Amino acid sequence: EVFRVKDKAKRILKYWDMRVELFGETKAFLPISLDGALRDDTMSLNCALLRDTHCKDDGGRIILFYDPSRLPKKGEYEPVSMTRALWYTLHCSIEDEEVQKKGCIMLVHPRHAEKPDFTLEKMQTTSIRGCIPIRIGAIHICHPPWFFELIWPVMKLLIGNVLRKRVKVHSGDDNEIITKLETKYGISKEMVPIEMNGGKLELDHLAWLDERRKAGL
Numbered sequence: 001e002v003f004r005v006k007d008k009a010k011r012i013l014k015y016w017d018m019r020v021e022l023f024g025e026t027k028a029f030l031p032i033s034l035d036g037a038l039r040d041d042t043m044s045l046n047c048a049l050l051r052d053t054h055c056k057d058d059g060g061r062i063i064l065f066y067d068p069s070r071l072p073k074k075g076e077y078e079p080v081s082m083t084r085a086l087w088y089t090l091h092c093s094i095e096d097e098e099v100q101k102k103g104c105i106m107l108v109h110p111r112h113a114e115k116p117d118f119t120l121e122k123m124q125t126t127s128i129r130g131c132i133p134i135r136i137g138a139i140h141i142c143h144p145p146w147f148f149e150l151i152w153p154v155m156k157l158l159i160g161n162v163l164r165k166r167v168k169v170h171s172g173d174d175n176e177i178i179t180k181l182e183t184k185y186g187i188s189k190e191m192v193p194i195e196m197n198g199g200k201l202e203l204d205h206l207a208w209l210d211e212r213r214k215a216g217l
Contacts, residue, residue, distance in 0.1 A: 032090075048203075051067075054193075068114075094132075111143035143196075
């Protein structure tokens with residue numbers, strides 16, 4: 001969208017339409033902070049569906065870790081609240097000026113996930129597809145579950161042509177996947193959370209949230 005004024009204007013309009021839809025007219029215009037627009041979403045934030053690793057690949061892009069196995073059972077959470085939590089993590093990431101310029105990559109680890117919640121998936125893919133101002137450079141789906149081939153045709157429609165071309169699916173041996181991420185994509189095992197076998201990074205999401213809350217963020 002660089003230098004494409006009309007496209008940028010459309011994205012801004014889409015962003016605010018989606019923000020009002022997710023947060024409601026009252027909270028939509030509050031700061032995207034834990035005690036502001038996210039004040040009623042503590043459970044969803046603590047779930048840590050999407051986490052910032054605070055690491056960058058060799059291209060300077062922030063690495064985000066998405067683990068759908070962390071979702072509670074269907075019916076025990078609100079998709080709209082989970083999506084607001086995703087918005088929060090993404091907005092935290094773009095506080096970094098380098099991320100604003102270079103974007104992010106996503107490590108998706110659905111190995112132990114239950115069948116997807118398509119209401120949630122639609123809300124979240126709509127958010128990252130031409131809405132929240134962060135460039136998704138690549139999406140690495142590691143260890144797709146048995147039902148992945150059944151849902152992938154639907155997911156391709158949701159994410160659209162541009163993001164679809166940036167999806168890389170990695171199946172097979174744990175060590176092979178870790179090695180491939182490191183040698184081909186510039187993501188060392190020290191940047192990969194320990195939830196993925198072979199990863200070395202320990203994330204304390206609750207401590208991170210606590211630090212931000214104390215800082216009024």
